[in-house]
Amino acid sequence: MLIKKTAANAIVSSEITPESVYKARRDFLKYSIHAGMGLAALSQAPALWATTAAHAFSTDEAQTPYKKVTRYNNFVELGSGKAYPAKNAHRLKTSPWSVTIDGEIENPGTYDLEDILKPHTLEERIYRLRCVETWSMVIPWQGFALADLIKRFKPTSKAKYVAFETLHDPKQLPGQRSRFGSFDWPYVEGLRMDEAMHPLTLLATGLYGKDLPAQNGAPLRLVVPWKYGFKSIKSIVRISFTEQQPPTTWNKQSPEEYGFYANVNPTVSHPRWSQKRERRIGHFFKQDTLMFNGYAEQVASLYSDMDLHKWY
Ligand code: MTE
Numbered sequence: 001m002l003i004k005k006t007a008a009n010a011i012v013s014s015e016i017t018p019e020s021v022y023k024a025r026r027d028f029l030k031y032s033i034h035a036g037m038g039l040a041a042l043s044q045a046p047a048l049w050a051t052t053a054a055h056a057f058s059t060d061e062a063q064t065p066y067k068k069v070t071r072y073n074n075f076v077e078l079g080s081g082k083a084y085p086a087k088n089a090h091r092l093k094t095s096p097w098s099v100t101i102d103g104e105i106e107n108p109g110t111y112d113l114e115d116i117l118k119p120h121t122l123e124e125r126i127y128r129l130r131c132v133e134t135w136s137m138v139i140p141w142q143g144f145a146l147a148d149l150i151k152r153f154k155p156t157s158k159a160k161y162v163a164f165e166t167l168h169d170p171k172q173l174p175g176q177r178s179r180f181g182s183f184d185w186p187y188v189e190g191l192r193m194d195e196a197m198h199p200l201t202l203l204a205t206g207l208y209g210k211d212l213p214a215q216n217g218a219p220l221r222l223v224v225p226w227k228y229g230f231k232s233i234k235s236i237v238r239i240s241f242t243e244q245q246p247p248t249t250w251n252k253q254s255p256e257e258y259g260f261y262a263n264v265n266p267t268v269s270h271p272r273w274s275q276k277r278e279r280r281i282g283h284f285f286k287q288d289t290l291m292f293n294g295y296a297e298q299v300a301s302l303y304s305d306m307d308l309h310k311w312y
Contacts, residue, residue, distance in 0.1 A: 057200055057225075057298070058126040064137035066208045068281050073215045074131060075234055076183060077166065077173035085215035092172050092214040092235065099220065101149075103241035104159035113219055117205065119152065120144035124209075125202060130264050130293055131229030132250075134278040141223055142206035147197045155193070155241045162196040163246035164189045164222060165238035183249065189222065189233040190246035190260065194302055200225055200295060203236075226292040226299045228262045259312040263303065264293040268312050 075085035078092065099116055102108035122142045130136045150162070168186035170176040176185045195201060202223040205212055212218035217234025224231045230250050240246070250258035257271055266276045266289040277286040292299050303311075 055123055055125045057295075058124075059128065059138060059294075061128070061138050063126065063140060064281050069137055069139055069207060070213050070216060072281060074229065075175075075215055075217070077175040077185070077187065077235075078215060079175055086213070088174060089214035091174065092167075092218070094212075094214055094218040094235070097219045097237075099236060100238045101153055101240075102238070103163070104156045104243060105241050106154040106156070116149070116220075117144075120148055122205060127200075127202075127223060127225035128293055129223065129225060129229050129232060130227075130278060130289070132258075132270075134270075134273070134275055134289065135281055136278045136289075136293075137281050139207055140209075141202060141204045142209070143202040143204035143223065145199050146201045146203050146222070147199060149203060149239075150193075150197060153241075158243045159241035160193055161242045161245055162191050162193065163238075163240040163242050164233045164236050165240075166233055167235050167237045182253075184252060186237075187233060187249045188246065189231055189248050190242075191224065191231075192245075192302075195224070195299075198299060198302070200298055226264055226295040228264060230258065231262050261303075261308070261311050263299075263308065263312075264289060265291060265308055265312065267291075268309055 071086045072082045073085040074082070078085040078088040095113075097113040098110050099113060100108075100110045101116075122144055124140055124142055126138060126140045128136050128138050146162075166187040167173065168176060170185075176183075191201065202225075204217070204221050204223045205219060207216060212221065214235070217232075217236075220236045221234045222232050222236065231248075245260060248258075248260055250262075251260055264275075269275055276289060278289045279286050290296070
């Protein structure tokens, strides 16, 4: 299969809306870029660049500056300090890239990322992504609903969970060399099928109108905005459909501190700190953390019969 060298959602720089314009707008742009299109096709299809209404799940809160979003990261494989992932980002080769999609589905296989992206329309959605240490950001992501990919690959009735895996390659990801830490690599994560099918759950390929930088999880990462940031696994190479609940990296590392669900919940403290308040990156004062990160209306029904103090 021919693998093109260009990033899947590469666009010429003059076509990218400058960040200053983004920030000034209340009506955010929603790109309708067909991921597989070449530049020639783009220039012949101006209608696809039309400005449309904001995505239903977008927020009008001030966005976190691009520089902060891309220089204050958690990506242990690229270094354990917040600044290291950006410094080591050049080590990770994000194109060509392939993803294995397997387990309880009709057509398991390994696919070029380009082929995975082709049928999907990249949408802009602006979410607050909260992280383990209760800091948060507002990020305009580009991506598509994980649900659309799931529908394409036709899970069998046995598929109850979706498991995700990050690239395992210590040559490119220095944090995976054993001397750097005790994680059981690769980084793995999982969602229950109804969580994975929720329209808020995104597979992201870009932010701020640009391809994802490596430190943010290029070329493909998960974004689950009502959960703590560690659920949003980066640089995905495998998506598996399973009958059993899959293991997750932070839960394996410290089960008392990190559960499978990891829903943002100000009423459940982390054993070592309160999760009632958070610091928005770039703000001086902390603010109250909202249940399900402010998305209770959309997702609370997924957990209506569960004790969220037990299933943290
Ligand atoms: N994915 C991998 N593979 N490795 C990681 O260390 N860190 C997680 C998550 N995904 C992590 C990961 C954590 S703890 C957070 S808070 C978010 O990525 C951070 O995403 P950001 O750097 O884009 O803000």
